[in-house]
Amino acid sequence: MQVDGARLMQLFLQSGGTKERDIACEQRCNRDPGSSLTASAKSIFRLLAEGNPSTRPQLGEVLNLSRPTMSAAMGELEQLGLVAKIGEVQGLIGRKAAIYRPGPQAGHVIAIDAGSTHVRLRVSTIDRRLLHSRVYRLPASQLLLGEEISRAVADEVSATLAETDDGWGPLRMIGIAVPSRVVGPQGDQNATRQEEIFSRFEPPADVPVVLENNVNCAAVAERSNGAAKDAETFAYVQIGLKIGMGVMLGGRLLRGRNGAAGEIGHLAFPMADGSRPIPGEIERYMGTEAFMQRVLATWPDSADSQPADAADLMARAGEGCATALAHVTRHAEDIGAIVASCVSVLDPGLVVLGGGLGGSSLLLPTVSDVANRLSYPVEVRTSTLGQDATVLGIEKLTCEQTVDLLLGERRD
Amino acid sequence: MQVDGARLMQLFLQSGGTKERDIACEQRCNRDPGSSLTASAKSIFRLLAEGNPSTRPQLGEVLNLSRPTMSAAMGELEQLGLVAKIGEVQGLIGRKAAIYRPGPQAGHVIAIDAGSTHVRLRVSTIDRRLLHSRVYRLPASQLLLGEEISRAVADEVSATLAETDDGWGPLRMIGIAVPSRVVGPQGDQNATRQEEIFSRFEPPADVPVVLENNVNCAAVAERSNGAAKDAETFAYVQIGLKIGMGVMLGGRLLRGRNGAAGEIGHLAFPMADGSRPIPGEIERYMGTEAFMQRVLATWPDSADSQPADAADLMARAGEGCATALAHVTRHAEDIGAIVASCVSVLDPGLVVLGGGLGGSSLLLPTVSDVANRLSYPVEVRTSTLGQDATVLGIEKLTCEQTVDLLLGERRD
DNA sequence: ATTTTTTTGTTAACTTGCCTAACATAATAA
DNA sequence: TTATTATGTTAGGCAAGTTAACAAAAAAAT
The missing domain is CATH 1.10.10.10 (Winged helix-like DNA-binding domain superfamily/Winged helix DNA-binding domain)
Structure with missing residues (x-):
């Protein structure tokens, strides 16, 4: 069931109208x-x-x-x-x-991290007391298949609704973190796959849905539960299979006209005298896959057997393998350069590193040194949240939206 | 007369105090x-x-x-x-x-663009009716000499005070645009030369002074008087002797922890597989001087005589000289790449190009094409303001600050 | 020329949402 | 049992807005 543009807008904008006809009043007043x-x-x-x-x-x-x-x-x-x-x-x-x-x-909300490998779901009150949670691991064969993720979301929500307890009060909102740009009405609607989440999932009628990019959600979580608890302004840089950034300015997410703020996978690269940048090249270059290719290409025969994957490489570096450590440090230098570019634009004062690779504390000193050498003073920390970061972030955002809704104070 | 740290703070924070002793009340109530x-x-x-x-x-x-x-x-x-x-x-x-x-x-304000070649001064009411203006061209030999600029500011302010008309009401504030980072109390105070402006200039007692970076001021002016009149969010990218950016988000300047937001002269560069970035290198590479060196190095003997300077080059490109146009286009590609990096971080939806080189409409198509190809949809415009941009911007900021002050509502 | 209509501005009376002062309640300490 | 202290309620007041009604000043209609 494809959700068309009009329906999606409705989902976004629900609850705003104060000029609706009186017939809708009872509903609205309950909302x-x-x-x-x-x-x-x-x-x-x-x-x-x-x-x-x-x-x-x-x-x-x-x-x-x-x-x-x-x-x-x-x-x-x-x-x-x-x-x-x-x-x-x-x-x-x-x-x-x-x-x-x-x-x-005050009711409760459902927060969902609709990731490409897992669907994580948390049900909580608006003061973030956990009522229920589920995790669904997608079959590896179906990675990146939008429809399968949508179906998994639909299944998990159905299962949750079946277990709903009367004591939870009304379901106020559903929040979904998606691995794509999330675009408002006046942004560029092309090339975002945000609607795919609705291809097999139809949210319950009268329950508003909020979408947010998963990296932005992780940034929110770092602020509310993680390494940036004390910071109003910081950037969360995620390094893993792909790269991305979530920017928090004065306690508010920076989204950008097209929901593309923080899409550092499109920083100009390569960028040097005589070279011309290629779109999205830095995401490919920095991603785990290309990184491991570079590692394996120069891995000496004399040393231990080749590392099986990035996690293996990081483990060996942590155990003192000089070859592994050299590669990790080289990658940390590249990350530091990216962080420096972000600092040059935003000067956030604090950068939190996360993601499959970025979360390793091995990277921290080099990233910090390089970023501070290239740009302006910035504290670099490592994420303290694990794989729950995204679902915690969308939960936080959904709760905030719900409070705004309940109080009739639409914020953004 | 060196203004020490405490005095500067006082200048920044004046008018905030509501807990001052009663003796100060009359003064304050007048302020x-x-x-x-x-x-x-x-x-x-x-x-x-x-x-x-x-x-x-x-x-x-x-x-x-x-x-x-x-x-x-x-x-x-x-x-x-x-x-x-x-x-x-x-x-x-x-x-x-x-x-x-x-x-x-409501009184009046003095706004000063303390640039390295000119000191521009405007006196205006807080609703921005021009009361008086002056321009002082610094002797070329004294370029970049902070003390000479400070002395020029002092002289121009003195001359202005001497001409003050009773009908202008009280002088409420002085705003100064400076070509350095402007740092608040919790930012990094090193390596900014913001105090130099006070080395020979002592503002009148009891008149608050606001400092702002000159590129930020130009951005403000683009919004209030120029190419971004209709935009709440955009980035102003200045390309000339140096490069810089001013970022406006939702009608407010992004300053950053150390006043370094928009300092794109520190974007990581060169940035490519196998290369290591050099601090500030992109500012050197993109600056007029290095650009003209590259132009002259490959300028064919057969063609016209070598261009005298960047303005000459641009003029010839505009007249159809293929060699000049090729160089300008190549530079525009580099600018487009920088814009793409900024768009990837901020996604502002609109970028205004200004500065000695950036202000030329010759660059516009290429910059726009490259930026849109590398990153996300962005409209690129050319600045419509001339050399008055900076002083108009600091005027606007100073008027805003004055209104806040008069109403007892300190904003930032 | 006078009356009507329309817009601007003021006066009077009321409402909301907060406050302070005083009082009532419920706990421990003397 | 009384004193002290923190919590909670009641009574009354004030600031800043509202609506309703009236006054003033202009063009339009009679």
């Missing part, structure tokens, strides 16, 4: 129950949605709200079921304080 | 007279500061304010002298409407 809350109630809900259950005094302190205002706001929120009291805490002295977190009517 | 205005009055002032004199109905329409609110807000603003009635307009029917613009107490 964004908090759109008529006071500003203070909204800010309280936003804070609780971050994931820390809090007492009224704590919330009031952070948000600079008086106790009467807290009282009124919590009244509004509790009435709608958007927050719930989950316990009490006793200080050293004085009356106990009630502890709140988002309530059942 | 940000509008800090106690209602939100609606502030938004009205902001709109008028954009430069379009407007009637109350027009303002109310745009800002969604009722007539009584307009009445109250205009009352506040007129009382403070922040707006003034400058006339009336008669519609087809009905009562005349008064036309307003920022009033005398």
